[in-house]
Amino acid sequence: MSDPIPRAQPPPQRAEHPDRWWRWRNNPLRRRNDLFQAWVGLLLAVAVGVATPLTGWAVGASVHGSLSATAEQQARTGRHLTAVLVHDAPRHPEPGSAEARETRYPAEVAYTAPDGTGRTATADVVPGLAAGAGVRVWVDGDGDIADPPAGPEDIRYRAIGWGSAAGCTVLATGKLAYAVTAHLLDRRRSAAWSDAWHRAADR
Template structure:
């Protein structure tokens, strides 16, 4: 029937109307100067982040790669792979032959000869179940202490990517923080303007007839 009242509809979802997200750019009598200022600040910060984040990522990544590459080269020059003999039996794994047992390492005391020819002892991570007097290879630094092997190419890439990602996220976070701070400052300015406007208007509303 022509006189039927249309059924009520739910309000439109914001995602279906992109223009609602850009309301600060549209001319309307309710838009304040601070709204437009906040829109421009947000756009400016977005552009800065889009430019600065990749630049920081590549710059920090390049620095990290050169740093870890030089570190790996220095480690390769000053560390040696030497044979060592187990002083005690290595602990046995609860599940011998399992994939976990193949990856597990136990710290065991070993004897080895330092770079200066002096007999030394130290702790080395070895596979489970090795008996005493077994020979393993350990990395020793220039001072004769057991240490980690030099960085591999994979470790260099992994650490480089970690620093690059941290630099990217740091710039993005800085942009988000700056946007939040400016938004809070403009919001406080709006509240102050509302208070001032109400102080001028309230006497007219509360005046007795």
């Protein structure tokens, strides 16, 4: 009588927490490029860990200094003027709402430039203003309507944004460098396995 067919066994379960440090331990299955990959990962982690905050701080400080200098120069050469609305400004669909208080519409205004010449230009005004209403505008050194100089809060937020973006770029570059290195090593390992199988088949 033949032996009964053994019952099917479930496939072995993969470890929930794979060993991430196996490349550092000496074992018969570890190859030299495995150890090399471990060292590359360690060096990149240290380099990225140091470079990310330093780069973010350096870029943020540089942007803050540049924007502050620009704002100071604009404040020295420009000034606020009162312009007059030429035509009625459009009305907001929901007068009195929070959105209406934040909305600005482009409208034609007339004003006298610092050099004494009369000019017309487009400025953003609140909804519903009637023609002839006074509008406070900022003019630059040439007498043209422009955005007012950035304030300290706006400059700080922009500097933080640029610094954060620079730090994230360093972090992404480090991850990409490790991924490329791992991919090249995987290709090399696959080629070595293929050569070993061919040599074994030829025996």
